[in-house]
Amino acid sequence: MTNVPFLDLKRHERPIRTQIRKAIQTVLDHGSYILGPEVRSFEQAFGEYCGVPHALGVSSGSSALRLALLASGIQPGDEVITTPLTFIATTESITQAGGKVVFADIDPETLTLSPTAVEKALSLKTKAILPVHLYGQTCDMDGLMDVAKAHNLTVIEDAAQAHGALYKGRKVGSLGHAACFSFFPTKNLGGYGDGGMVVTSDKAIADRVTLLRNHGRTEHYRHAVEGYNERLDTLQAAVLEVKLKSLDRWNKERGRLAALYIKQLKGLGLSLPTTRAQSTHVYHLFTIRSRERDRLREQLTNENIGCAVHYPEPLHLQEAYRYLNHKPGDFPHAERAAQEVLSLPLFPGLKTAEALRVANAVKEFFKK
Numbered sequence: 496m497t498n499v500p501f502l503d504l505k506r507h508e509r510p511i512r513t514q515i516r517k518a519i520q521t522v523l524d525h526g527s528y529i530l531g532p533e534v535r536s537f538e539q540a541f542g543e544y545c546g547v548p549h550a551l552g553v554s555s556g557s558s559a560l561r562l563a564l565l566a567s568g569i570q571p572g573d574e575v576i577t578t579p580l581t582f583i584a585t586t587e588s589i590t591q592a593g594g595k596v597v598f599a600d601i602d603p604e605t606l607t608l609s610p611t612a613v614e615k616a617l618s619l620k621t622k623a624i625l626p627v628h629l630y631g632q633t634c635d636m637d638g639l640m641d642v643a644k645a646h647n648l649t650v651i652e653d654a655a656q657a658h659g660a661l662y663k664g665r666k667v668g669s670l671g672h673a674a675c676f677s678f679f680p681t682k683n684l685g686g687y688g689d690g691g692m693v694v695t696s697d698k699a700i701a702d703r704v705t706l707l708r709n710h711g712r713t714e715h716y717r718h719a720v721e722g723y724n725e726r727l728d729t730l731q732a733a734v735l736e737v738k739l740k741s742l743d744r745w746n747k748e749r750g751r752l753a754a755l756y757i758k759q760l761k762g763l764g765l766s767l768p769t770t771r772a773q774s775t776h777v778y779h780l781f782t783i784r785s786r787e788r789d790r791l792r793e794q795l796t797n798e799n800i801g802c803a804v805h806y807p808e809p810l811h812l813q814e815a816y817r818y819l820n821h822k823p824g825d826f827p828h829a830e831r832a833a834q835e836v837l838s839l840p841l842f843p844g845l846k847t848a849e850a851l852r853v854a855n856a857v858k859e860f861f862k863k
């Protein structure tokens with residue numbers, strides 16, 4: 496049997512490759528590789544897409560998170576509450592901005608940060624909440640913003656997996672005080688290398704990120720503060736500006752494939768992704784849950800079907816966070832999810848026949 500890849504990035508961009516080549520050629524012709532005109536125009540387009548007035552291109556999703564935290568005024572020792580079920584970039588940014596990582600458990604239904612758990616994790620040092628729109632599913636933003644308002648906290652959305660998702664009619668990125676996107680090639684909107692964006696309605700945060708991403712520069716060889724070299728490349732911006740026009744179409748295709756999987760996999764006794772009420776899911780990943788995860792994964796791999804685990808070990812139990820002295824059982828919902836989650840192939844360009852082949856393989860497994 497032919498193999499079904501977990502992800503094939505070449506497929507979705509094939510139809511727009513000529514436009515991408517042209518955009519790259521334009522940059523080569525003008526030669527303004529750092530903060531060239533495409534950076535500004537992509538920022539404008541992406542800010543408009545998210546429904547926020549300020550958008551700043553940066554070098555990655557990781558730098559977007561760190562710069563957003565720094566720009567929001569995190570001071571050494573300030574605590575930032577986040578989920579243990581995420582990619583480590585989320586928490587690295589907290590430590591690197593001088594803050595202290597504080598974990599709170601997830602809601603077992605949506606696998607996103609639980610506002611009730613956040614409330615229990617509050618201390619006098621809590622300054623911010625860093626929720627992750629995991630797998631393309633939105634967080635309980637009303638719940639989180641209520642806690643934030645009551646305790647005067649900043650909310651920074653980690654939207655690296657949720658470009659274009661809607662929460663109660665509003666775009667992800669416009670819900671917290673600032674939001675951070677990644678344009679890593681595999682994301683719903685991805686470049687040909689690393690890239691990221693901070694979006695915000697808060698002009699002070701925007702101005703600070705503008706300074707920090709570019710060596711604290713106010714004009715050539717004038718520096719208001721020490722900053723970083725973390726700008727978005729002109730070439731990446733040019734590519735991303737072209738690709739942004741297809742994002743909604745690609746997300747729709749992800750939704751169609753997800754609906755197909757859900758229809759095919761109902762009633763097998765495994766849990767399927769749910770979508771929060773009044774929200775959309777943009778299926779960065781299509782992640783199912785089963786107690787038989789490891790055996791299912793092995794079976795699919797044997798049948799040349801790509802699959803992956805996001806994430807096999809929750810962050811609070813990773814060696815990198817041993818210093819926080821957590822133990823198994825501290826965040827039971829995240830721990831259980833880590834043992835049960837399995838992401839199936841889902842990307843724009845995945846053929847219906849391929850998705851059906853994946854679904855049939857999963858069905859066969861559960862029939863036995």
Ligand SMILES: *Cc1c(COP(=O)(O)O)cnc(C)c1O
Nearest residue numbers: 555556557582584585655677679
């Ligand atoms: C990809 C990702 C990041 C980091 O983005 P990079 O561009 O790779 O630095 C941060 N948070 C989450 C949830 C991600 O999936």
